[in-house]
Amino acid sequence: MKLEDIWSAYRRQLEAFLHSKVSNAADVEDLLQDILIKTHGNLDSLQKEGSIQSWLFQIANRTIIDFYRKKARLKDQPAELWYQENPLDIKAELAPCIEPFLAALPDDTASLLRAIDLEGRSQKEYAQELGINYTTLKSKVQKARVTLRGLFEGCCHYRLDSQGNLIDFEQKAASCKRC
Missing domain, CATH: 1.10.10.10 (Winged helix-like DNA-binding domain superfamily/Winged helix DNA-binding domain)
Incomplete structure (x- = not known):
């Protein structure tokens, strides 16, 4: 199966899934792009065409987890304080x-x-x-x-x-x- 066919068939479902987990629409678009890239890079590892949907949603779920982990790491980093000189x-x-x-x-x-x-x-x-x-x-x-x-x-x-x-x-x- 070609990437274009997979993406046209499942993009809307993935987008709805992402919106249920992430509130910011811009972040959803970024995550969709990440999923598309991961799908493209790992398409050859897909063993059965019948498992495309579950495989895509596993990628989506992992991408969401990575997104929140990265967000938490950035949150833990202290912001530059106004009184700190360079x-x-x-x-x-x-x-x-x-x-x-x-x-x-x-x-x-x-x-x-x-x-x-x-x-x-x-x-x-x-x-x-x-x-x-x-x-x-x-x-x-x-x-x-x-x-x-x-x-x-x-x-x-x-x-x-x-x-x-x-x-x-x-x-x-x-x-x-x-x-």
Whole structure:
């Protein structure tokens, strides 16, 4: 049996079934499209032509269950709160300030932080590239971050969230000319 024949014979029944389970007409249309796609994709798995109706309604029933599961997952996700700032905006605002602070560090420390934190290079790979022990590099990165943090703290007040992401900053005084 061809898909067009099946769809013309059962579309109205499927639509009525969907309307009995889903109140929004737009959602019903979307679900009908999903059922049509699933029917098309699985038509070769239909073994008896006499069982087309029950097979279609099984697809419809599973599609409805998936629809409500997806809706429940979306409902459980917290909406963006109006008072939450986009951390990318803060990072973009501070980006011009990073280079002067890095320039104040020794060259090897600055290049280490540029490679690891700004370029996102792997510490293991970078250690191999430099020909030093991985744990030694990790220690150097931590020390360099502490030094850089000290420079920032001398110039700016900033707040971090519980994961250590920057959420707010304010320049301490106009006398700090690094930014």
